[in-house]
Amino acid sequence: xxxxxxxxxxxxxxxxxxxxxxxxxxxxxxxxxxxxxxxxxxxxxxxxxxxxxxxxxxxxxxxxxxxxxxxxxxxxxxxxxxxxxxxxxxxxxxxxxxxxxxxxxxxxxxxxxxxxxxxxxxxxxxxxxxxxxxxxxxxxxxxxxxxxxxxxxxxxxxxxxxxxxxxxxxxxxxxxxxxxxxxxxxxxxxxxxxxxxxxxxxxxxxxxxxxxxxxxxxxxxxxxxxxxxxxxxxxxxxxxxxxxxxxxxxxxxxxxxxxxxxxxxxxxxxxxxxxxxxxxxxxxxxxxxxxxxxxxxxxxxxxxxxxxxxxxxxxxxxxxxxxxxxxxxxxxxxxxxxxxxxxxxxxxxxxxxxxxxxxxxxxxxxxxxxxxxxxxxxxxxxxxxxxxxxxxxxxxxxxxxxxxxxxxxxxxxxxxxxxxxxxxxxxxxxxxxxxxxxxxxxxxxxxxxxxxxxxxxxxxxxxxxxxxxxxxxxxxxxxxxxxxxxxxxxxxxxxxxxxxxxxxxxxxxxxxxxxxxxxxxxxxxxxxxxxxxxxxxxxxxxxxxxxxxxxxxxxxxxxxxxxxxxxxxxxxxxxxxxxxxxxxxxxxxxxxxxxxxxxxxxxxxxxxxxxxxxxxxxxxxx
Amino acid sequence: xxxxxxxxxxxxxxxxxxxxxxxxxxxxxxxxxxxxxxxxxxxxxxxxxxxxxxxxxxxxxxxxxxxxxxxxxxxxxxxxxxxxxxxxxxxxxxxxxxxxxxxxxxxxxxxxxxxxxxxxxxxxxxxxxxxxxxxxxxxxxxxxxxxxxxxxxxxxxxxxxxxx
Numbered sequence: 148x149x150x151x152x153x154x155x156x157x158x159x160x161x162x163x164x165x166x167x168x169x170x171x172x173x174x175x176x177x178x179x180x181x182x183x184x185x186x187x188x189x190x191x192x193x194x195x196x197x198x199x200x201x202x203x204x205x206x207x208x209x210x211x212x213x214x215x216x217x218x219x220x221x222x223x224x225x226x227x228x229x230x231x232x233x234x235x236x237x238x239x240x241x242x243x244x245x246x247x248x249x250x251x252x253x254x255x256x257x258x259x260x261x262x263x264x265x266x267x268x269x270x271x272x273x274x275x276x277x278x279x280x281x282x283x284x285x286x287x288x289x290x291x292x293x294x295x296x297x298x299x300x301x302x303x304x305x306x307x308x309x310x311x312x313x314x315x316x317x318x319x320x321x322x323x324x325x326x327x328x329x330x331x332x333x334x335x336x337x338x339x340x341x342x343x344x345x346x347x348x349x350x351x352x353x354x355x356x357x358x359x360x361x362x363x364x365x366x367x368x369x370x371x372x373x374x375x376x377x378x379x380x381x382x383x384x385x386x387x388x389x390x391x392x393x394x395x396x397x398x399x400x401x402x403x404x405x406x407x408x409x410x411x412x413x414x415x416x417x418x419x420x421x422x423x424x425x426x427x428x429x430x431x432x433x434x435x436x437x438x439x440x441x442x443x444x445x446x447x448x449x450x451x452x453x454x455x456x457x458x459x460x461x462x463x464x465x466x467x468x469x470x471x472x473x474x475x476x477x478x479x480x481x482x483x484x485x486x487x488x489x490x491x492x493x494x495x496x497x498x499x500x501x502x503x504x505x506x507x508x509x510x511x512x513x514x515x516x517x518x519x520x521x522x523x524x525x526x527x528x529x530x531x532x533x534x535x536x537x538x539x540x541x542x543x544x545x546x547x548x549x550x551x552x553x554x555x556x557x558x559x560x561x562x563x564x565x566x567x568x569x570x571x572x573x574x575x576x577x578x579x580x581x582x583x584x585x586x587x588x589x590x591x592x593x594x595x596x597x598x599x600x601x602x603x604x605x606x607x608x609x610x611x612x613x614x615x616x617x618x619x620x621x622x623x624x625x626x627x628x629x630x631x632x633x634x635x636x637x638x639x640x641x642x643x644x645x646x647x648x649x650x651x652x653x654x655x656x657x658x659x660x661x662x663x664x665x666x667x668x669x670x671x672x673x674x675x676x677x678x679x680x681x682x683x684x685x686x687x688x689x690x691x692x693x694x695x696x697x698x699x700x701x702x703x704x705x706x707x708x709x710x711x712x713x714x715x716x717x718x719x720x721x722x723x724x725x726x727x728x729x730x731x732x733x734x735x736x737x738x739x740x741x742x743x744x745x746x747x748x749x750x751x752x753x754x755x756x757x758x759x760x761x762x763x764x765x766x767x768x769x
Numbered sequence: 770x771x772x773x774x775x776x777x778x779x780x781x782x783x784x785x786x787x788x789x790x791x792x793x794x795x796x797x798x799x800x801x802x803x804x805x806x807x808x809x810x811x812x813x814x815x816x817x818x819x820x821x822x823x824x825x826x827x828x829x830x831x832x833x834x835x836x837x838x839x840x841x842x843x844x845x846x847x848x849x850x851x852x853x854x855x856x857x858x859x860x861x862x863x864x865x866x867x868x869x870x871x872x873x874x875x876x877x878x879x880x881x882x883x884x885x886x887x888x889x890x891x892x893x894x895x896x897x898x899x900x901x902x903x904x905x906x907x908x909x910x911x912x913x914x915x916x917x918x919x920x921x922x923x924x925x926x927x928x929x930x931x932x933x
């Protein structure tokens with residue numbers, strides 16, 4: 148830790164001075180190795196790479212300044228672990244332990260590029276040296292993720308050197324709370340947690356509400372499966388979230404904040420805790436921030452593992468030590484939220500956008516995006532695309548550019564079927580709407596929603612009825628059970644979908660599902676219940692033929708629902724190796740040496756063992 | 770009795786006895802004991818002057834709390850959307866079949882507790898399984914079972930060492 152030797156900062160000028168000092172300390176010839184330790188790269192062993200680089204730095208006798216940094220998610224998780232070298236911004240991908248010595252010798256000490264670790268464009272075969280040359284990064288625009296992959300999230304000095312807490316200093320030294328709100332209003336920032344509610348309007352309502360104390364909350368209960376945007380920000384750039392919260396608290400008039408973090412993210416808790424300690428020590432958080440009369444502090448709470456706690460009133464119930472059951476919102480939480488006091492809740496990504504808005508101005512922010520959706524949005528592009536990872540794009544970009552240019556198209560040469568956005572309560576968007584623009588209203592029109600930013604790509608092998616069943620099953624388990632439509636409606640819909648995927652569907656099931664969906668949307672208590680039928684409604688809307696095939700023909704077109712397709716052996720591909728025959732638990736396969744094997748359909752139990760075991764992919768699903 | 774009283778007292782003091790901090794208190798208790806023993810919950814209820822029924826309402830609402838001891842190892846399988854699309858369902862089935870353990874349960878020999886969770890946020894490298902916090906990515910039913918049998922051997926080795 149380099150900064151903690153410094154005394155508490157007592158003014159905006161102190162902070163500027165510190166920033167200049169930190170920047171001056173950095174010599175232009177210094178080398179820097181940045182190892183991504185975001186969730187994807189960490190799962191592939193990057194923390195060990197970081198250790199090895201640190202050891203190499205310590206051992207070297209060379210007369211150059213070298214620094215190794217562990218940084219947050221860089222985005223292209225598919226190609227992880229990722230290592231970046233300065234100067235030159237050289238991008239190495241799929242780095243393994245034995246490569247560390249080579250990178251150190253060749254690139255860091257020798258200024259030479261290690262060709263084999265560069266990213267290769269699969270279409271042209273061209274190698275890219277820097278991230279800017281890679282299409283995946285070229286199409287993106289980074290605001291919320293600007294510091295990710297650049298700074299060491301455990302060092303507040305790194306954040307300050309990159310311009311951190313300057314927005315806070317500006318706010319405290321030269322802006323009134325009303326001016327801050329007006330700036331955010333001019334930016335046109337809308338809630339990134341999924342609701343898309345105008346942030347400035349929420350802040351103003353909370354500021355004007357009667358009652359004190361007032362609370363601000365950061366919702367880090369990222370419960371949507373298939374989404375890790377907030378995790379990446381909390382772990383990769385925690386100070387951006389904290390700075391955003393302090394600015395918001397100043398605008399609203401709050402002295403106490405909470406960050407509610409999902410139980411499954413222990414590292415996020417650790418990083419945020421450390422960041423809060425460092426911020427307090429430096430005087431940008433706590434009593435009399437930067438010598439002003441404004442005081443504000445933050446407490447971290449861990450969730451208990453309940454999806455519904457992402458809903459604002461349920462989250463507040465959980466913060467009060469109660470089961471996370473939502474309440475009806477005829478009284479808004481900005482008037483009566485946590486402990487019955489005015490409470491302003493925003494999502495991690497929303498908070499992380501605030502410092503950039505203050506620094507560059509609302510006008511700058513609103514110049515990006517579409518008429519009603521401004522700025523950028525972070526998405527987790529995952530599923531069956533070539534380049535999976537974390538991406539940030541300007542609002543208004545088409546889905547096609549995200550899937551095809553950034554994502555690199557569908558993996559394995561398969562055909563695109565749908566992209567699922569908005570988490571479990573979102574919907575599936577089919578190929579014919581790939582040219583739709585990504586913004587809050589456009590996605591809602593298509594029967595899906597922006598949600599918090601999961602974007603799951605599905606190919607031709609995905610059965611859409613099963614997708615609907617998966618999400619319904621998820622929501623049925625996570626329903627808190629307080630209101631009847633959600634508790635009973637989801638169980639009933641799940642029961643129908645179970646039957647359909649088993650081949651026991653009846654004519655009229657689809658209409659029954661639609662009726663229940665309608666009822667749920669109109670009568671459920673909270674957003675979880677009201678939107679819970681979206682996966683079913685959107686798959687019926689765009690993939691009705693798949694439902695009909697399951698119900699009327701007892702056939703699964705994607706060949707995923709067991710029992711609704713058959714296995715056959717391709718006699719030309721079969722080498723008569725006998726592996727399937729040995730593994731068949733039902734003795735349903737016959738054949739001899741040099742004679743292609745055959746499945747006896749009457750004996751076959753459709754277990755799929757032969758399909759899994761065949762080394763020549765001669766077993767086909769038909 | 771005195772020991773659990775002392776522990777609960779420490780935890781309650783850490784949060785200034787604030788009833789609103791009930792969830793963090795129970796998280797700390799679980800981190801200490803590995804689960805929430807009934808005696809400890811009764812003790813906590815007395816300390817906070819909150820009915821035991823309310824404690825149980827909270828414990829049974831949140832999936833991360835457990836009322837029975839956990840196994841020697843903690844196995845977490847992600848069943849998030851992406852992991853599911855990439856075959857986590859069949860991995861779960863294989864573990865259930867092979868070790869006769871249901872999600873949320875513990876194997877009969879207490880070797881490991883098996884949790885199926887909604888998403889661990891490592892979707893880019895799905896399917897993902899965690900064993901004692903260590904990530905395994907791109908898991909298949911075969912590789913998952915191999916890893917879990919590996920645990921078995923470790924434990925037997927450790928026990929042999931212990932007895933020798």
